[in-house]
Amino acid sequence: GIKSNEDRMEFLSQYGWQVSPEPLVTEELTIPKEMDESYDEYLELQISQGFDLTKYAGKRVKRYTYEITNYPTGESGVQAALLLYRNKVIGGEVLSTNPDGFLHGLAMPDQT
Numbered sequence: 001g002i003k004s005n006e007d008r009m010e011f012l013s014q015y016g017w018q019v020s021p022e023p024l025v026t027e028e029l030t031i032p033k034e035m036d037e038s039y040d041e042y043l044e045l046q047i048s049q050g051f052d053l054t055k056y057a058g059k060r061v062k063r064y065t066y067e068i069t070n071y072p073t074g075e076s077g078v079q080a081a082l083l084l085y086r087n088k089v090i091g092g093e094v095l096s097t098n099p100d101g102f103l104h105g106l107a108m109p110d111q112t
Helices: 005-013 037-048
Strands: 025-030 060-067 078-085 088-096
Touching (some): 005 078
């Protein structure tokens, strides 16, 4: 189980990420019971990583957001977010807070 900040940082390091020592943001969220088409892309991203958020519809979860300090392009303002339900990672993504930002799965992008 993912019980501590160190556990979350270790989980992200398995994908090659180095992150800030403390989360930038810790939030409690409720996964919507009914998800309309605005969630389709996000759900597909999670499913592509082996996470199925539909199993947690209506559940309260925590989201921990960390700053990534080793993004391959050297870009700043890149964050990793983990969704946890009862000490289990149920979703996650990497996102850029820049105006022309991006969103992708937890895997480190290829730099070839």
